[in-house]
Amino acid sequence: MKKMRQKASKLYRARIIHSINADKACEFKDGALVIDSKGKILACGDYQEIKKSEFGKSKVVDKRGQLIIPGxxxxxxxxxxxxxxxxxxxxxxxxxxxxxxxxxxxxxxxxxxxxxxxxxxxxxxxxxxxxxxxxxxxxxxxxxxxxxxxxxxxxxxxxxxxxxxxxxxxxxxxxxxxxxxxxxxxxxxxxxxxxxxxxxxxxxxxxxxxxxxxxxxxxxxxxxxxxxxxxxxxxxxxxxxxxxxxxxxxxxxxxxxxxxxxxxxxxxxxxxxxxxxxxxxxxxxxxxxxxxxxxxxxxxxxxxxxxxxxxxxxxxxxxxxxxxxxxxxSIFTTMRHADYIQPNITVTPVKAFYLATLGGAKTLSLSQLIGNFESGKAADFCVVDIRNIDPRYKLSELNLDEVLSLLMYRGSGGLVEESYVEGKKLDVDHLKIKGE
Ligand SMILES: [Zn+2]
The missing domain is CATH 3.20.20.140 (Metal-dependent hydrolases)
Incomplete structure (x- = not known):
């Protein structure tokens, strides 16, 4: 049984950042997000650690150089x-x-x-x-x-x-x-x-x-x-x-x-x-x-x-x-405006990131299901490439605060390479829009 589950599961390897609360985000520089065939998160952690665990046999999807964040x-x-x-x-x-x-x-x-x-x-x-x-x-x-x-x-x-x-x-x-x-x-x-x-x-x-x-x-x-x-x-x-x-x-x-x-x-x-x-x-x-x-x-x-x-x-x-x-x-735009509109208060990047993900999920009474990468939640996530802001940016050279700050103040839809809901990549081409 366990073997079958491992076979069907996928492991996304990338830098991973998700929110814990309004003051704290958690990151794995060489991270792994493991998802079962039904689109549930089995594990999220350091790639080398996960590789040694029961999920080590999962099929690897290599997204190194890119960033995975919650949808x-x-x-x-x-x-x-x-x-x-x-x-x-x-x-x-x-x-x-x-x-x-x-x-x-x-x-x-x-x-x-x-x-x-x-x-x-x-x-x-x-x-x-x-x-x-x-x-x-x-x-x-x-x-x-x-x-x-x-x-x-x-x-x-x-x-x-x-x-x-x-x-x-x-x-x-x-x-x-x-x-x-x-x-x-x-x-x-x-x-x-x-x-x-x-x-x-x-x-x-x-x-x-x-x-x-x-x-x-x-x-x-x-x-x-x-x-x-x-x-x-x-x-x-x-x-x-x-x-x-x-x-x-x-x-x-x-x-x-x-x-x-x-x-x-x-x-x-x-x-x-x-x-x-x-x-x-x-x-x-x-x-x-x-x-x-x-x-x-x-x-x-x-x-x-x-x-x-x-x-x-x-x-x-x-x-x-x-x-x-x-x-x-773009929610990235909304994140920076949440700060700009407050003349006497700073909405920090870590807080804006929380509001855009886990805080939003709480607002919609959905935080048991989505918002971050806790095991058992649905695998709703995005693959983001900050080189779309400037090709000279190297994700590995930026610390957590710098990455969140870039997302907030320079982010746009142009950063988003892929979006997933319940582990399934959303394909916009099949919507068949007239004139496109
Ligand atoms: Zn309205």
Whole structure:
């Protein structure tokens, strides 16, 4: 039995870096990552040590000169907004009106959804993002199709159909019951599909576009299916004002989600910039998670997430590109922006690397499964070549801090040579994108 297992297992030999916690990364300069035939990690360690162990007979895949890191985790992005990146608009609410809502209307077409979904997942894979939490639009059929493309692409993803039953443009307002029914159907069909790689998130866009009745039902459904809820919170001051006008009976923005049963460990809230201490404390008590999206916050001039207070309250957070308000699909870009956006605090490379991998996994309640190379986890990883920054760089001449610093401040999708989910190399060519 043991022999058979060894035969089927693969050993990737490379420099290996993975995260232990926000202050510590672990590395093996001549490392080995051993993966079984089902894509589970059997061992991660020093190559010479592993060679002497029970895994020594595994088939070696030689990646020396390159770096293996855990697959990157993007906690917040909008698939239909792929082509809207870099459209200079105005503030959040103006930008939604001018660019986003018209594009979301077009997503009703399956042809549009198919083309966008294929290009979107291709870009994610090329950027080394193996797990992501994705918004689509209100359109159920198009969302169903996005799931199919995600399955074909081989990525790990939490996906949800946007829900809006008020305060949205005419063509994007749903009947409340229809919205709940089609969301539940999608959840029943896709939550846990593709051997658990695909998961469902009930996706009320943000409080103003949702009735209290719909929010309450979303809370119940998410609980019943053990599914996710993803939404936005306190991205701009104008939005906070809109919420207080729309929901005058609630003491603050957080209370709208809280009192309607939408906060829990599987709730992922984007932004969280303009919250008061009491709101942060309540988010922490409910164990709600935050997707921090600095690139988007720069672009829309939304403000700075008070990282020091979020941490003080013990709220778990990860990074999100927030495409399309985020202009880059690369989590490496988001890592450096997480530092740049804090004028008085340093987000170190080791911490940014944690947020991009294990911290992201914790934010999505997936750290038992992914985020680093502990034995038994799924082998979601990327092969990175820093010579793509400059061919004169020699990985062996750089220490751990220097490597992480390069990834953070000079990294891009161009560094990523290969992306793997559950030990399987993701192949973007089979997606068959029209015109390519
Ligand atoms: Zn967003």
């Amino acid at each position: 990157l985790v993007d906690c917040h992005l909008h698939l239909p907004q792929l082509d809207l990146r870099g459209k200079h608009g105005a503030t959040l609410l103006g930008w939604l009106e001018k660019y986003i809502f018209p594009a979301e209307k077009a997503f009703a077409s399956l042809r549009v959804a198919d083309d966008l979904a294929k290009r979107f997942f291709k870009k994610l894979i090329l950027n080394g993002t193996t797990t992501s939490a994705i918004y689509t639009t209100i359109h159920a059929k198009s969302t169903d199709h996005v799931f199919k493309v995600a399955k074909e692409a081989g990525v790990r993803a939490i996906i949800g159909k946007v829900m809006m039953d008020q305060n949205a443009p005419k063509d994007l307002i749903e009947n409340t019951h229809e919205s709940l029914k089609s969301s539940e159907e999608l959840c029943a069909k896709w939550h846990g599909a593709a051997s658990g790689r695909l998961m469902y998130a009930f996706t009320p866009r943000f409080a103003p576009t949702c009735s209290e009745y719909m929010l309450t039902e979303i809370g119940k459904l998410a609980h019943e299916y053990d599914a996710y809820i993803q939404s936005h919170i306190a991205e701009t001051l104008a939005e906070n004002k809109f919420v207080s006008e729309r929901f005058p009976d609630y003491k603050d923005y957080t209370a709208v989600y809280e009192e309607n049963g939408c906060l829990g460990p599987k709730t992922i809230l984007g932004h969280a910039i303009h919250l008061n201490d009491d709101e942060m404390q309540r988010l922490a008590i409910r164990k709600a998670r935050i997707a921090h999206c600095p690139t988007s916050n720069f672009f829309l001039k939304s403000g700075r997430m008070p990282i020091e207070k979020i941490e003080e309250h013990g709220i778990t957070y990860g990074l999100g590109t927030d495409v399309g308000a985020g202009t880059s699909m």
